[in-house]
Amino acid sequence: MTITEVLQFADRLVFTHRGKHLDDIQETVIKGVWQGKTYENIAEECNRSESRIRDVGYQLWKTFSESLGEDIYKSNFRSTIERLHIQEKSSISSIYRTNRSNCNFNFGSQTLYQYQKYPQDSQIEDTAKTTYQDLSIAPTINHTYFYGRTQELEILSDYILPQKTRLMSVLGLSGIGKTTLVKRFIDLNIQKFDVVIWRNLKLVKSLNYLMTDLLKKISIENENLLISDEQFTHFFELLSRQKCLIILDDVQNIFISGKFAGQYQTQHTEYQNLFQAIAQTEHQSCLILISQEKAQEMTALDRELYPIKSLELEGLDNSAGLEIIQEYKLQDREYWLNLNNMYLGNPLYLQYISTLIKDIFQDLVSQFIAEGNLIITEEMKLIFDTLYQRMSDVEKQIVLKISKCDENVSIEDLKISCSLSSIDIINGLQSLKRRYLLNQIKTNNTLFRLPSLFKEYIKNFQMPK
Template identity: 55%
Template sequence: MNVKEVLQFADELVFAQTGKHLDDIQETVIKGVWQGETYDKIAEQCNRSESHVRDIGYKLWQVFSEQLDEDINKRNFRSTFKRLHIQSSQNQKICHVNGSNHNFHFSPQILYNTNQDNQENITKSQSKSPYHDLTLAPKITHFYDRTLELQTLSHWLTTQNPRLISVLGLSGIGKTTLVKQFVDLNLPQFDVIIWKSIKLSNSLDTIITEIFTLINHEPVQTDNKLTQLFNLLRQQKCLIILDDVQELFTSGQFAGQYKTEYKDYKTFFTKMTEIEHQSSLILIGQEQCQEMLCLDEELYPVKCLELEGVDNTEILKNLKLKDEESWPTLINLYEGNPVYLKDIASLIRNIFMGKVSEFLKEDCLLLTEDIKFRLNELFDRLSLIEQQIVVELSKFNQPVSREDLRQALSLSSTDLINGLQSLSKRYLLKTIEGEKISFNLSPVFTEYVRTCCQD
């Protein structure tokens, strides 16, 4: 079996699964693995990062495994394809090599094992066709430095089956990108995948109606919609993603306080952990609510993944910046936030001709209008007590103890502690343990408060 036959066979498998043919990078990965090359070597050939090439390979093995009903990975890819090639030549009715061009023909609907019991299993699996609605999910063009977090998410969802997962962190930190990358790599693992954004579909009743209408092509019964949804979660392995969950919570109050009209979500999230089913719900948001917290993993199937900034210059490689030796300093200055870095990179290209070292000579943490807009939205969500705390903290260049904050603000112990906890739930506050426990803000948010919020 030569490389041309391998690529044709792989292309037919991918097309049967996705409706798309192999792209150039996928072909390079398949050729490289077939020839025994490492992911690092393949990455050099296609001018991509090793993690990106590894993700492409993982996704290909998932497709091949699903289509061929075998566990295929990088180690056994070559031997498995060779064995199937030999079996196909022995059974011309299933799949055959013909003509002088040695084209390898494959019908994805018919697998190689013609055992009657296996054929019955295939028929059953085909009768339950998967449904994936990702129309509201973003398209991922680049995925940087989240290998560990992706492995954690994959381990939870493929081996532990938690019913509720929250992916939390500041705006722009990469929460949605991480979850979408997992979904792209694991489509065959779920019978149903639904992606919704609270900003676009904020009513739980509307979301449930849309889910049943899209899957069953008929409206859901008007009574007991939540009960019908849990019946679906029991009958099929579903993955539901809700993005922008912070939109359910009230601005001007402590973090995680539901708006009156969205109290049904609180019931839904709680029931997800209490009722027996085989499905999972992922919540993506900028602030925690009580249902997102796992107090006892032995009793409650809840997981929480909190994202911090990236610490890898790979994120800047496609942003057309110069002075690569200065990139770590730039990343540290903007806390590894991908959105902040992309925005400031645009400014550096336009004003400093892409020279990072020239930008750093300004010796200040510059906030673009887009960064200010994001932080202004975040500041407006804070309660009055939280706003007082962050304004006071922004006046110092070092961490401040709880006692000093209380004296400066004349707040009661209860108000101050609740305010500090709420800021932590919004990922704005850092706690430093020393002789005294003290607190400070992130550098970017500190600069924003100093320049925009003193009034």
């Protein structure tokens, strides 16, 4: 196929699905991907940010997927289009489409393609497939203000849809965008599931309460289902019979405060059994855990045997961080990048500090930077207070020692300066990493440091006077 034929075909798909023809950036992305280029290369060629190119690509693959009735990604775009072209040349003129109408397209001067749904194919899903959804406590995301995270959306989609991951964790610091990312994924893919339910463990209920609740919601065709000692059996029968997406937010609330990360409270150890069973039992559904701490299952289970995945979120890239600052209409654009780096690309921190700059510094980022200090707003302090209170005594000793050092520290440094055993230091460092409160620097001698904001918090609010 020539690139002209590909662009003509793509333009017809986009126009039929969106009512608009391809624009210049979309054409550039299609050409680049067809030629095997990376998003970074494409961004350089058209003088756009990489995050912008990723976003354009993501929307294109979503449109193609919905139009063709199969999952299209950057990685399989060319091979899929070439396969369809070969099918057409072999007189297989009918291929899948996800709506019930028939539309005609052609590859440039090639012969006619007719899109229709094969009714006998159970794997091709109607766009209105979802039979039940309960998102009453899920956040409402204004897509206009969804910054960056295109790559993370692609990863999440790839893990859950084609790879059929059964247990998925989305992890990271408070405010980093975990909940927003998962909700955006749902908004884009809700039609691909029979059942979608969102629950929050902020006010933790017993597992029995949660299971009873979920069974009543999922078992739509049998509203009189009796909850018995065989809840798990009923539950997994439903997960096998229907394609369910269940989200549990704020999972860290079932872990013990004051101990190493990811240890279950005594009254909530049955959640661990549920998570393990979700990963180890054959079914077609997915459970997403959103947490500030990594659950033990995400490291203890054999990933070669069980379909489990973790997505650990870091700060936004520069272009996405600058978009947040721009929304607040702050001045002194030449200082924006510095501001984004100071606050670690954390969307929530950037919102807090941008509000402070508007309130106190008359929108002038330069005046704020001139203060010369990292300022911890009251809202940030409350977040860090919660994180600090959840830490074990061993972790607190470690962060207090690291915060006193201007240089990165090694395990040997901590052995010398802390009155802790070697095993306590090693376990404490691992737990801090599982809370996303420790950066590891890979050199000949492994070194550690605290994120700059958290270090500033420790020095100002937790250091003995």
